[in-house]
Amino acid sequence: xxxxxxxxxxxxxxxxxIGSSIARAILRAxxxxxxxxSDASPQHLSEAEKLELxxxxxxxxxxxxxxxxxxxxxxxxxxxxxxxxxxAPALKAGAIVSDVGSVKEHVVDTLQDVLxxxxxxxxxxPISGTEKSGPRHxxxxxxxxxxxxxxxxxxxxxQAVDRLKALWEAIGSxxxxxxxxxxxxxxxxxxxxPHLIAYNIVGxxxxxxxxxxxxxxxxxxxGFRDFTRIAASDPIMWRDVFLNNRDAVLEMLGRxxxxxxxxxxxxxxxxxxxxxxxxxxxxxxxxxxxxAGQETDAPDxxxxxxxxxxxx
Amino acid sequence: xxxxxxxxxxxxxxxxxIGSSIARAILRAxxxxxxxxSDASPQHLSEAEKLELxxxxxxxxxxxxxxxxxxxxxxxxxxxxxxxxxxAPALKAGAIVSDVGSVKEHVVDTLQDVLxxxxxxxxxxPISGTEKSGPRHxxxxxxxxxxxxxxxxxxxxxQAVDRLKALWEAIGSxxxxxxxxxxxxxxxxxxxxPHLIAYNIVGxxxxxxxxxxxxxxxxxxxGFRDFTRIAASDPIMWRDVFLNNRDAVLEMLGRxxxxxxxxxxxxxxxxxxxxxxxxxxxxxxxxxxxxAGQETDAPDxxxxxxxxxxxx
Ligand SMILES: NC(=O)c1ccc[n+]([C@@H]2O[C@H](COP(=O)([O-])OP(=O)(O)OC[C@H]3O[C@@H](n4cnc5c(N)ncnc54)[C@H](OP(=O)(O)O)[C@@H]3O)[C@@H](O)[C@H]2O)c1
Ligand SMILES: NC(=O)c1ccc[n+]([C@@H]2O[C@H](COP(=O)([O-])OP(=O)(O)OC[C@H]3O[C@@H](n4cnc5c(N)ncnc54)[C@H](OP(=O)(O)O)[C@@H]3O)[C@@H](O)[C@H]2O)c1
Numbered sequence: 001x002x003x004x005x006x007x008x009x010x011x012x013x014x015x016x017x018i019g020s021s022i023a024r025a026i027l028r029a030x031x032x033x034x035x036x037x038s039d040a041s042p043q044h045l046s047e048a049e050k051l052e053l054x055x056x057x058x059x060x061x062x063x064x065x066x067x068x069x070x071x072x073x074x075x076x077x078x079x080x081x082x083x084x085x086x087x088a089p090a091l092k093a094g095a096i097v098s099d100v101g102s103v104k105e106h107v108v109d110t111l112q113d114v115l116x117x118x119x120x121x122x123x124x125x126p127i128s129g130t131e132k133s134g135p136r137h138x139x140x141x142x143x144x145x146x147x148x149x150x151x152x153x154x155x156x157x158x159q160a161v162d163r164l165k166a167l168w169e170a171i172g173s174x175x176x177x178x179x180x181x182x183x184x185x186x187x188x189x190x191x192x193x194p195h196l197i198a199y200n201i202v203g204x205x206x207x208x209x210x211x212x213x214x215x216x217x218x219x220x221x222x223g224f225r226d227f228t229r230i231a232a233s234d235p236i237m238w239r240d241v242f243l244n245n246r247d248a249v250l251e252m253l254g255r256x257x258x259x260x261x262x263x264x265x266x267x268x269x270x271x272x273x274x275x276x277x278x279x280x281x282x283x284x285x286x287x288x289x290x291x292a293g294q295e296t297d298a299p300d301x302x303x304x305x306x307x308x309x310x311x312x
Numbered sequence: 313x314x315x316x317x318x319x320x321x322x323x324x325x326x327x328x329x330i331g332s333s334i335a336r337a338i339l340r341a342x343x344x345x346x347x348x349x350s351d352a353s354p355q356h357l358s359e360a361e362k363l364e365l366x367x368x369x370x371x372x373x374x375x376x377x378x379x380x381x382x383x384x385x386x387x388x389x390x391x392x393x394x395x396x397x398x399x400a401p402a403l404k405a406g407a408i409v410s411d412v413g414s415v416k417e418h419v420v421d422t423l424q425d426v427l428x429x430x431x432x433x434x435x436x437x438p439i440s441g442t443e444k445s446g447p448r449h450x451x452x453x454x455x456x457x458x459x460x461x462x463x464x465x466x467x468x469x470x471q472a473v474d475r476l477k478a479l480w481e482a483i484g485s486x487x488x489x490x491x492x493x494x495x496x497x498x499x500x501x502x503x504x505x506p507h508l509i510a511y512n513i514v515g516x517x518x519x520x521x522x523x524x525x526x527x528x529x530x531x532x533x534x535g536f537r538d539f540t541r542i543a544a545s546d547p548i549m550w551r552d553v554f555l556n557n558r559d560a561v562l563e564m565l566g567r568x569x570x571x572x573x574x575x576x577x578x579x580x581x582x583x584x585x586x587x588x589x590x591x592x593x594x595x596x597x598x599x600x601x602x603x604a605g606q607e608t609d610a611p612d613x614x615x616x617x618x619x620x621x622x623x624x
Contacts, residue, residue: 189520189523198535205597217600221458222439279545289540302616
């Protein structure tokens, strides 16, 4: 399999859910000779070592990026500036620097300021994940059949973009090239606003006096529990997403709220026709998502029906 | 198994997802001698017959309820008045009449007006379902380990309530007795408003010009696709829910919107502390729901990762 090697040395900074999934997928396909791993959390780093997720493990990111041909930041986007400043002097000329952050424009601006001109900076974002965090929860198949968006800066060489694209394809993804600003708008509606709404309704339900917490829990199978999944996602990661994609999130949230006002009025006015027509239209989108291979067709997400039998 | 018999004759009006699941669960546990099935849809009725979901099949609900000891309405709540008026003269004295509708107060009022005094009317609502409709998609395990709420009227005899409770327990559910008005408030937050929001965001995404439909579909794995599941639920059923639980829905929606305004302001003001504290608090509710056996602990709902391999 020596001919699968794509980069001699790859450094991953952050070995949580996404970093550890990339590590597993890289090892699965034998895409590097030397996988260097760094994480600020001593616990995650030693967990990663026990799980044999790489060849070397470094508390100090500077050690990890030394001599690396590819460096991927897999930490919350709020950490990028500090990490960028730390590793900048140690980056090899010609190295590719990338990331997996859920926000792109602000991140591109931040890192571009601190990275040296002799590296190719190509931001990325795999559109796949789960609500879990940490190296234990990663898995090699996470990116299979999912999309990864790259938002290369103007300065990045086409050759470098092609190499990074090939890596993501080798770990299972389909790659789309996009402008960073447009990425942020698209993800605001397909990911960030959905998370905001989910966090919000779970918060609302938690706050009520007229309905007890125990009632919310017992009767959550009516739909509410679906929202609790994404509202259980990592707080720091999501705080950083909203702090760094404010404008696009507010724009899409504004659209959502406009539509919700109309829907609220339809409920108030008992406008059955309007309700039925919206509820009919929304069915089709799910069908298209299933047909595009981005969702399961199994009823109820294929949830195990006996909750007690499927604990980890 | 003859001693499992709880009712000599049971009639189910409506043999869709819920009706057919009840039928399967009743047959599984051998709880009746004669299961009579009625549905307005000739196609569903003949499908039910092919699937052997009962002992007799009737286009006319009057035939089905003839001599029945228990009648359960399993149609959209908007159909109740008409069905009630049709079957009222044919109901046997001492029969129990129940339903599975997602709304209770308005339904109780409607049916109570038309049902004869010589039956025990005990509205019900199983808190379990999927986004699919029709007899094909039902399954006997749907109610296992889920709650069923009964909202008996003051006139109903305790003995009748006990008998209906025992039936639901025999088909797998835990029964809670509740006031109809309170039911509607609880379900507004655990089910109706979540559906309204899900329908709404899917509608918003479908309407955008700045983000194409193909982008919404491709990148839906970021969170959006979760919402498409409940937004693919039956349009008629859900229209009827909102038409019949207006006040509680508007009240809970009002609370949701108040909280969302605060969250919107936190995003606008880059209030990272507020965001992080909400996002941390919401994690716990999911944990409680999982611990209560009402949700799977598997990451991503245990979704099959390879969408292409799990089509029906
Ligand atoms: N989760 C998803 O669904 C998903 C999907 C696509 C993209 N992303 C992006 O992927 C990135 C990582 O998310 P994740 O879900 O993998 O999070 P995660 O599981 O929490 O992993 C992040 C890891 O980075 C470590 N870390 C934090 N600050 C650091 C620093 N300054 N230097 C080195 N390591 C540091 C964390 O340690 P501590 O836990 O001790 O802080 C943790 O081990 C984020 O930028 C996110 O936007 C996530
Ligand atoms: N789905 C859920 O998750 C869920 C959960 C709890 C409670 N419920 C409640 O259960 C009830 C049924 O929902 P469902 O999901 O089972 O819906 P469904 O799968 O669409 O089944 C409803 C069945 O009733 C038939 N029907 C409609 N009008 C009728 C009439 N006037 N007389 C006789 N049959 C008629 C329908 O035929 P057509 O299809 O031809 O109209 C269909 O076969 C609703 O009241 C709903 O609120 C649903």
